[in-house]
Amino acid sequence: MQGFRIWSAPDHTRLVFETSAPVEHALFTLKQPARLVVDIDDARLESALPGLEGTDPVIKRLRSAQKSDGVLRVVLDLSREIKAKSFVLKPNNKYGHRLVVDLDSVGTAKRKPKTLSAEGDRDIIIAIDAGHGGEDPGARGRGGAFEKDVVLSIARKLARLVDRERGMRAVLIRDGDYYLGLRKRMELARRHRADLFVSLHADAFRDSRVRGSSVYTLSQRGASSEAARWLAERENSADLVGGVKLEDKDELLASVLLDLSQTGTQEASHQVAGDLLDRLKRIGHTHKAYVQQAGFMVLKSPDIPSVLVELAFISNPQEERKLKDVAHQKRMAAAILGGIRNYFDNNPPPGTLLARNAPRNHVITRGDTLGEIAQRYQVSVTNLRTANNLSGDRIKIGQVLLIPGT
Numbered sequence: 001m002q003g004f005r006i007w008s009a010p011d012h013t014r015l016v017f018e019t020s021a022p023v024e025h026a027l028f029t030l031k032q033p034a035r036l037v038v039d040i041d042d043a044r045l046e047s048a049l050p051g052l053e054g055t056d057p058v059i060k061r062l063r064s065a066q067k068s069d070g071v072l073r074v075v076l077d078l079s080r081e082i083k084a085k086s087f088v089l090k091p092n093n094k095y096g097h098r099l100v101v102d103l104d105s106v107g108t109a110k111r112k113p114k115t116l117s118a119e120g121d122r123d124i125i126i127a128i129d130a131g132h133g134g135e136d137p138g139a140r141g142r143g144g145a146f147e148k149d150v151v152l153s154i155a156r157k158l159a160r161l162v163d164r165e166r167g168m169r170a171v172l173i174r175d176g177d178y179y180l181g182l183r184k185r186m187e188l189a190r191r192h193r194a195d196l197f198v199s200l201h202a203d204a205f206r207d208s209r210v211r212g213s214s215v216y217t218l219s220q221r222g223a224s225s226e227a228a229r230w231l232a233e234r235e236n237s238a239d240l241v242g243g244v245k246l247e248d249k250d251e252l253l254a255s256v257l258l259d260l261s262q263t264g265t266q267e268a269s270h271q272v273a274g275d276l277l278d279r280l281k282r283i284g285h286t287h288k289a290y291v292q293q294a295g296f297m298v299l300k301s302p303d304i305p306s307v308l309v310e311l312a313f314i315s316n317p318q319e320e321r322k323l324k325d326v327a328h329q330k331r332m333a334a335a336i337l338g339g340i341r342n343y344f345d346n347n348p349p350p351g352t353l354l355a356r357n358a359p360r361n362h363v364i365t366r367g368d369t370l371g372e373i374a375q376r377y378q379v380s381v382t383n384l385r386t387a388n389n390l391s392g393d394r395i396k397i398g399q400v401l402l403i404p405g406t
Contacts, residue, residue: 002018002020003046004016004049006056006059007134007179008055008176008178009174009180010175012103013103014100014135018097018098022088023041023043025040025088034078034081035075035077035078036078036084036103037073037074038073038074042071043070043071043072044072045064045066058078058079058103062077078103087099087100095135121351121352122351122353123352124169124195124344125171126169126195126340127189127194127304128155128158128171128198129198129199129298130151130152130155131151131200131202132147132151133152133174134148134179135179136148138151140204142320143320143321145323150202152174152176153326154323157330158198158200159171162340171189173188186297186298186301189304190301190303195344196272196307196340199306199308200309201309202310202311203313206315207315208315208316210316211285211312212286212287212288213286213310214286214309215310216273216292216296216309216310217270217291217293218293221295222295227258230246230258230302231255234246234249240261261303265303265306271343272343273307274291275338276335277291279335280335283335287310311332359387359402359405361400364396364399365397368395368397370390377403379403383404384401387403388401388402
């Protein structure tokens with residue numbers, strides 16, 4: 001065995017054994033105390049395994065022994081029960097042969113309720129996804145910058161800005177240098193019942209002159225393939241965020257409900273993507289002047305508006321330098337926040353603090369009085385008059401009143 005790496009995430013750990021050739025191996029767990037045993041045939045250590053005491057939430061200690069039959073036994077002393085799976089990977093342009101062992105905590109975390117503000121309305125949840133991570137570094141610039149590092153730095157800055165916004169809360173899908181599968185990213189956003197999913201990346205191209213930001217939403221083809229998957233597995237699918245279950249619906253009704261959800265989600269995704277692109281145009285060059293569409297896996301949630309932002313081309317030396325610059329990272333985070341804020345100011349989800357504060361329209365019907373309308377919307381008659389330039393209390397049927405935010 002030529003090397004060993006470990007990547008620790010909040011709910012899982014990945015071990016990577018670098019080997020000089022493909023290996024046969026066996027994996028099994030033991031209880032009381034909890035342990036995981038990895039037996040690797042015809043293998044030996046070229047260097048000692050690292051000490052992990054106190055550095056990983058699951059693994060307390062690593063031990064190894066060379067058995068007489070040539071098997072290398074690696075024992076992981078664990079702090080709790082885990083589910084383990086393993087697989088081997090062939091060499092690529094970055095790594096040689098690898099044996100990968102994934103440890104997942106037993107039990108599925110429950111969905112977290114959306115946070116309530118002091119006024120009793122919930123916060124809008126923004127899921128911020130820093131692309132790549134761990135064994136998957138993403139693209140690399142000529143100056144040595146890795147995509148996984150610059151997007152995480154910008155994601156953290158964006159999260160801090162979102163958390164300062166009244167009525168909003170950020171959730172970092174990846175908050176460290178570890179690997180997350182694409183569907184896992186979607187699952188985490190749904191677990192937090194996110195109102196918006198924003199995935200951050202830094203593009204690369206063989207021509208180093210290519211530059212600029214891009215914003216993507218899901219293509220129609222990508223949406224259709226995901227709809228087919230949900231309908232095929234609807235008895236195993238989580239509820240839609242609105243609480244609608246598909247498992248007890250017949251095929252036609254389930255298809256209609258899913259189509260309605262996807263249509264609304266795609267319309268919202270395209271609208272927020274446009275707001276984001278407009279803000280990014282103000283701070284730098286954009287690769288395209290319009291929102292693009294693609295079948296990116298992380299955009300496939302049928303009930304969460306989702307966008308993918310290619311912040312810049314890390315393969316362009318000038319843009320790589322900007323991506324590494326803290327001041328420019330802050331400008332990019334502020335631009336993305338501006339797009340998010342603009343979208344939700346105009347489209348606040350029901351039940352949120354922003355929805356309660358947002359201005360609304362009311363069409364006068366027979367029997368309406370200014371006092372009753374003010375009481376219904378919990379605003380003062382004075383503010384209602386001011387918002388509509390009324391000198392008195394006279395109103396007429398069909399007139400549209402602007403209801404000011406509270």
